[in-house]
Amino acid sequence: MKSVIELNGVSKIYKNKTAVDQLSLQVEEGSVLALIGPNGAGKTTTVKMMLGLTKPTSGHVKVFGQHPYEKSVRERLGAMLQETSVIDLMKTGEIIDLFRSYYKAPLSMKQLLAMSGLEECENKLATSLSGGQKRRLSFALALAGDPHLIFLDEPTVGMDVSSREVFWRTVSALRDQGRTIVLTTHYMDEVEAIADRVVIVNNGKSIADGTVQEIKSTTEKNSVSFTLTDQVSSEVLNSLPGVDQVNRNGNKVELFGADTDLLIFTIVRHNIPLKDLQINKSNLEDALQLLISAS
Ligand SMILES: Nc1ncnc2c1ncn2[C@@H]1O[C@H](COP(=O)(O)OP(=O)(O)O)[C@@H](O)[C@H]1O
Ligand SMILES: [Mg+2]
Known part of the structure; x- marks a missing residue:
């Protein structure tokens, strides 16, 4: 199997805090990796280094065999990060169109609205959306460029049960199309349902790495x-x-x-x-x- 992401002895040290500590892992093409662990474990920092948004203090990150900040890599990524701010005075559809314009071969507006479950919201001001709908908008934006590699950092926080259902159905469909997915979540039922592989992070270190079954059997x-x-x-x-x-x-x-x-x-x-x-x-x-x- 081909690795889409490779982390080799990666550390990130902020002033006096080691957020990620000598982390090494590979993510295989077409697989779903869940990074789990307590708050402050270093999950978001790891995702940001994979995305090329944060540079490691030491170690190497490769995505599609290249540095993640290369344009050719970025074009194939989509990310739903924890903190998302919506742009004032723009309608949902206008924001989606703006993001579509960044890519050479974006998905259609219709596809993006359907995949994120925002069909009813195209003409609503983004600021008027509920918390869960804003998360869905963030999901639509992550998918705008039809990415091969998708990062989802605590994607379902603030979503109600039916939003979650639409969301995971779309993620499963993307997985079935062979997309590679890296996600973090505190909901273990979501991990059990979707992850091919789980890495448990604590204090910036990987403390367990395996399938859900393997991790469970250790106890x-x-x-x-x-x-x-x-x-x-x-x-x-x-x-x-x-x-x-x-x-x-x-x-x-x-x-x-x-x-x-x-x-x-x-x-x-x-x-x-x-x-x-x-x-x-x-x-x-x-x-x-x-x-x-x-x-
Ligand atoms: N920009 C930053 N400056 C200083 N410390 C940070 C910064 N970002 C994250 N940290 C610290 O790094 C650690 C890991 O954070 P984070 O990666 O957000 O963890 P998680 O996503 O697992 O909750 C935490 O202790 C956090 O306070
Ligand atoms: Mg986080």
Whole structure:
């Protein structure tokens, strides 16, 4: 697979603050990378260096094999940044047209309004849009040049449920067309739904890098729990295939193992007498908190 972005030992130091600390990572063409981590971790700074908006203090950033501030690179990027200000006294459609004029082969107005869900807002003054609609406008502007590489920095903050749905549907469609996407978000359900790969950043460093599944499995919190309806010894429970650990309190049992399907198969196969069976899957939020506190 071809790398679209390469970061090699990249650091960014502001006066007395190391915002990004020796970060190295590659983003493959056509993949969705989610950068996650607490506020102040260095996600936005990393995105800005990928965009060529901020220069690294040390290390190298390459986008499409070139420096990100080259014009030929910039023409293929689109970005939705955290802070966006809308231009006073211009209508939504006028702002979109202005951005379209920056590119050689922009998407049509109709396409951009549909992709961002702003069909009803073309003639509204941008300042009159709701917070969520302003985020959608920012999305439309990011897509104006039909970019191959798209950056989305906390894109859904301020969007309501239906805006989010339109937004992620469009992002999925872009992914299906082979676009490369880098996003940051605090919503782990969004990461689980869309990311091919997750990099967890804390204090400017990468502390975990893998698929959602790989990151979740590091916490080993998958289990099935149930209540025994007859006597079963702890030895028997411990020896069941796929069981890594048994927690037991009288007839209340929790079996831990990486694969909950296998755990269910095992307890059925061995005719364990039980009721109130429950599957407990580790979630990404748990994994994130655990990895951050361990780093
Ligand atoms: N222009 C700047 N000048 C000084 N410090 C900055 C600047 N931009 C970001 N920082 C600091 O760098 C750290 C990382 O910030 P940022 O990349 O915005 O984190 P995140 O996006 O993960 O919340 C924070 O401590 C922040 O205060
Ligand atoms: Mg940020």
